Amino acid sequence: DAGITQSPRHKVTETGTPVTLRCHQTENHRYMYWYRQDPGHGLRLIHYSYGVKDTDKGEVSDGYSVSRSKTEDFLLTLESATSSQTSVYFCAISESGLAGANTGELFFGEGSRLTVL
Amino acid sequence: GQSLEQPSEVTAVEGAIVQINCTYQTSGFYGLSWYQQHDGGAPTFLSYNALDGLEETGRFSSFLSRSDSYGYLLLQELQMKDSASYFCAASGSGAGSYQLTFGKGTKLSVIP
Numbered sequence A: 001d002a003g004i005t006q007s008p009r010h011k012v013t014e015t016g017t018p019v020t021l022r023c024h025q026t027e028n029h030r031y032m033y034w035y036r037q038d039p040g041h042g043l044r045l046i047h048y049s050y051g052v053k054d055t056d057k058g059e060v061s062d063g064y065s066v067s068r069s070k071t072e073d074f075l076l077t078l079e080s081a082t083s084s085q086t087s088v089y090f091c092a093i094s095e096s097g098l099a100g101a102n103t104g105e106l107f108f109g110e111g112s113r114l115t116v117l
Numbered sequence B: 001g002q003s004l005e006q007p008s009e010v011t012a013v014e015g016a017i018v019q020i021n022c023t024y025q026t027s028g029f030y031g032l033s034w035y036q037q038h039d040g041g042a043p044t045f046l047s048y049n050a051l052d053g054l055e056e057t058g059r060f061s062s063f064l065s066r067s068d069s070y071g072y073l074l075l076q077e078l079q080m081k082d083s084a085s086y087f088c089a090a091s092g093s094g095a096g097s098y099q100l101t102f103g104k105g106t107k108l109s110v111i112p
Helices: none
Strands: A004-007 A010-013 A019-025 A031-038 A042-051 A054-057 A064-070 A073-078 A087-094 A112-116 B002-005 B009-013 B018-026 B029-037 B044-049 B053-057 B060-065 B070-075 B084-092 B100-102 B106-111
Touching: A004 A087, A010 A019, A019 A031, A019 A087, A019 A112, A031 A064, A031 A073, A042 A064, A042 A073, A042 B084, A042 B100, A054 A064, A073 A087, B002 B084, B002 B100, B009 B018, B018 B029, B018 B084, B018 B106, B029 B060, B044 B053, B044 B060, B044 B070, B070 B084
Parallel strands: A010 A112, B009 B106
Antiparallel strands: A004 A019, A019 A073, A031 A042, A031 A087, A042 A054, A064 A073, A087 A112, B002 B018, B018 B070, B029 B044, B029 B084, B053 B060, B060 B070, B084 B100, B084 B106
16 A cells, blocks of 8 residues: 555634645655545545645645645645535545656545534 | 546446446546545545556456547446445646546445
8 A cells, every 4th residue: 555644534623723634655756636525526636746845726726725845745724714625635646747657546545534613 | 627427326236247437528638547435435546548448457447438538447246345436537638737637426336
């Protein structure tokens, strides 16, 4: 199994509070991604990173920011959580860019369940 | 951007064969992947097609037709443990080169 750890695994918070989710990998993979999963929507990309300090927006980036200061860590921050951000958040990694030497394969962490009251 | 359509639910009998279809509308399509996710678990990679045709991996096969913007996942000799959600996902080239876009998933129920 790919070495991906997400923390916290579960969190309950209140509207308006800041939240940071952490993704840590031990695979030295260049690419890291944050997805959210909601019933009826599947997995939707929030932000991704293609190297240290190199990040870009995904499909549903509003209300989220990310940082990657080290290869192994990718942080997702909700500056002011809202109830619409209640979701399961998955971090994923890949060795190659998805259109390069491409296998279409992502390795996912176990997910972080966030509830915003 | 990319959008993918797949059935929301499928039910099949243990030991049988089931096919889960996926159609896509994309700009800069590069390849189609399939993922399995059990309830409460993380998605796990099953297969990938960049070229037309069939890819076989044990009991699972995946097919792609680029001209029809269509693919499917074929599960043979179904087992109860195959009950899960299955997602097709499209990877894009060019501006979408780092993005894998997922369909909404097909919930497969295997019954005795």
